[in-house]
Amino acid sequence: MAYKTILTVLSNETQTAQLDAAIAAARKEDAHLEVFCLGVDHAQAGYYYAGASAYVFQEAIDKALDAAEQLEKFVRGKLEAEEIRWSTESAVAQVGGLTTLIGMRARFADLVVLGQPYAESAPAEAEAVTEAALFEGSAPVLIVPEGGLPQNFGNKILVAWSQTEEAMTSVRRALPLLKRAESVEITVVDPSPNGPERSDPGGALSQMLSRHGVNVEIAVLARTLPQTSDILSQRATEIGADLIVMGAYGHSRFREAILGGTTRSMLSKSNLPVLMAR
Secondary structure (H helix, E strand, O other), X not given: OOOOXXXXXXXXXXXXXXXXHHHHHHHHHOOEEEEEEEEEEOOOHHHOOOOOOHHHHHHHHHHHHHHHHHHHHHHHHHHOOOOOEEEEEEEEEEHHHHHHHHHHHHOOOOEEEXXXXXXXXXXXXXXXXXXXXXXXXXXXXXXXXXXXXOOOOOOEEEEEEOOOHHHHHHHHHOHHHHHHOOEEEEEEEOOOOOOOOOOOOOHHHHHHHHHOOOOEEEXXXXXXXXXXXXXXXXXXXXXXXXXXXXXXXXXXXXXXHHHOOHHHHHHHHOOOOEEEEO
């Protein structure tokens, strides 16, 4: 399997690192790049008193339409100079309607490239877009840090292994990258001695990947820091990894939003690209 359709979703012209990363990924994979330009109507009808003028709603829609058209024009100007296959589309939606709109497009993409949803420069709807691609689109999502993709992206990959369904799904979706990597490390943090792999954490996964020709090693780490995300980030730095592959949202989105979790922490802090799936 290869990534032959790559989707990225933009809602303003400041998301240049994300767009550049999507272009680079399409070039690397010899894939078709789809750029979805989003105009977001932030006016929620439920917030207006009964009898409010229809002009209020129409003005919000007009602004969103104009923003989407301007963004698509900007994207076309950038892509016309690129030697890749590409297409653009624009649409307008209210924040509450993003889920279906993004999910339907992500469903037919092999890979979705997005920016960090919790970065300071991220647009307000970034979190909703990311979750729609992961949950409604069931697509693997490559989260790109503000600095963009590393120069040797995909050479050294850290796989965060936790014996969960989400972790296994992420590995399967990352296979095209894992097979081309120079080296892959399966990193297991504080595995349970009573878990399904018991005394051989990561062993079965290592065997599976080796049969695909992946150059793989296993590292079992103690819990030396309070958060798993911090341990993974520290390990990635130590081994010179340029990509982290991990499962997304082992807990509910609501629980992670309120209490925090590995997914949310990685999406907030990581200075490396992270490929997530569930």
